[in-house]
Amino acid sequence: MYVLGIETSCDETAVAIYHADKGLISHTLYSQVQTHNEYGGVVPELASRDHIRKLTPLIKQVLADAGLTASAIGGIAYTAGPGLMGALLVGAATARSLAWTWQVPAIAVHHMEGHLLAPMLEHEPPPFPFVALLISGGHTLLIEVAGVGRYRLLGESLDDAAGEAFDKTAKLLGLDYPGGPALAQLAAQGQARYKFPRPMTDRPGLDFSFSGLKTFTLNTFNTSTKTHQDKADIAFAFQQAMAETLAIKCKRALQQTGLDRLIVAGGVSANQEIRRQLQQMSQKERASVYFPRPEFCTDNGAMIAYAGCQRLRAGQSQPLDIFARPRWPIDELLGLD
Ligand code: KG4
Ligand code: ZN
Numbered sequence: 001m002y003v004l005g006i007e008t009s010c011d012e013t014a015v016a017i018y019h020a021d022k023g024l025i026s027h028t029l030y031s032q033v034q035t036h037n038e039y040g041g042v043v044p045e046l047a048s049r050d051h052i053r054k055l056t057p058l059i060k061q062v063l064a065d066a067g068l069t070a071s072a073i074g075g076i077a078y079t080a081g082p083g084l085m086g087a088l089l090v091g092a093a094t095a096r097s098l099a100w101t102w103q104v105p106a107i108a109v110h111h112m113e114g115h116l117l118a119p120m121l122e123h124e125p126p127p128f129p130f131v132a133l134l135i136s137g138g139h140t141l142l143i144e145v146a147g148v149g150r151y152r153l154l155g156e157s158l159d160d161a162a163g164e165a166f167d168k169t170a171k172l173l174g175l176d177y178p179g180g181p182a183l184a185q186l187a188a189q190g191q192a193r194y195k196f197p198r199p200m201t202d203r204p205g206l207d208f209s210f211s212g213l214k215t216f217t218l219n220t221f222n223t224s225t226k227t228h229q230d231k232a233d234i235a236f237a238f239q240q241a242m243a244e245t246l247a248i249k250c251k252r253a254l255q256q257t258g259l260d261r262l263i264v265a266g267g268v269s270a271n272q273e274i275r276r277q278l279q280q281m282s283q284k285e286r287a288s289v290y291f292p293r294p295e296f297c298t299d300n301g302a303m304i305a306y307a308g309c310q311r312l313r314a315g316q317s318q319p320l321d322i323f324a325r326p327r328w329p330i331d332e333l334l335g336l337d
Contacts, residue, residue, distance in 0.1 A: 002068065002072050002073050003019070003309040004305065005018060005305025006304065007078075007091065007111075008088065011032040012031050014304075016028070016301035016302040016304070017068065017073075017305060018302065018305035024121055024302050027301050027305075028301070035050055036177060037177055040171060045086065047087045055091065055094050059098075070102055073102060075107065078092055078094075078108065079110075079114065079304050080323050082328045088324035096320065105312060107318055113333060115265040117310070118306070119292050120306060121306055122290070126261050126290040131143070131145070134265055135267070135268035137267055139157070141330065142156070148335065148336050151333065153330070155205065155253070156208065160211055160214060166179055166183055167180060169214060169238050170183040180271065183238070184271055190229075191236060192237070194237035195237065198244050199241075208249065239273050246278065247277045247280075250278060262278070267297055269292070311336065316334070
């Protein structure tokens with residue numbers, strides 16, 4: 001079965017076709033970064049309008065790239081949440097309308113489940129069970145994963161998400177939106193001059209909090225002379241603190257669950273220093289760590305098509321309603337049986 005995947009939850013319009021046996025067939029993406037850049041963050045109404053403009057041409061493009069016509073598509077997967085309401089509705093309405101026209105089932109996919117399953121698109125996918133660290137712009141989640149839809153939340157951020165903390169720190173340092181990759185570039189020129197806190201690592205538990213780290217960064221910046229080197233050193237210290245905090249919590253999660261596999265996904269998992277520290281920690285713990293390729297760490301259609309394919313194959317689908325849920329706890333999802 002060929003599944004068309006549609007992702008429009010935030011500022012990327014992404015479409016892909018995944019085949020249950022042949023794997024990923026084609027994928028494409030349009031990033032709205034330029035549109036939102038001048039505002040220093042995503043403007044929801046502009047995001048929705050841009051999804052409307054781009055989605056249909058991108059669907060035509062993935063079909064053409066795959067050498068398929070619409071009649072080959074056996075199901076449609078779309079991100080139904082969490083995300084921006086208007087942006088989600090564009091994908092949901094388009095997916096639902098196409099499914100009705102083509103007389104195929106449609107399935108609402110949870111965006112973070114998409115991220116969680118993205119490592120399955122790689123050559124050596126991790127077998128279940130495993131611990132998942134999901135680090136994106138809107139969420140920071142540690143989950144014990146027994147199978148698709150079988151999720152036990154171990155910990156989450158009590159305030160800012162990891163990506164949000166990267167973006168806010170980058171903004172403080174005068175970098176363009178989205179700040180994560182720009183901050184990582186600046187950090188590469190930095191040196192170990194400052195020592196930032198590793199929040200909530202001195203007490204038990206698997207929750208995260210990044211607002212204190214953000215304030216510490218702000219105070220350090222305000223008392224510095226604000227030269228390029230100062231900024232690079234602050235970016236370096238921030239990234240180190242973030243990477244080490246994530247590594248400490250993942251180590252704890254592995255020990256607590258007794259599992260020896262860790263998957264890391266979501267936009268922030270593209271960060272090289274975070275990958276390096278998580279790899280190092282996993283090696284010491286004799287655990288294996290899995291990441292998606294960098295382009296599938298950030299938002300993409302392939303992960304939605306993949307997640308939807310698993311659920312459609314298990315016989316799940318959505319009724320005709322156009323379904324969007326801006327807030328949607330991941331542990332409310334159903335398993336496959
Ligand atoms: O998963 P994602 O593409 O979208 C959401 O679901 O939110 O994640 C986007 C987040 C942004 O905060 C972005 O700054 C961050 O991922 N990000 C990075 C890197 N690449 C993307 N953060 C740190 N280092 C990176 N290389
Ligand atoms: Zn995402």
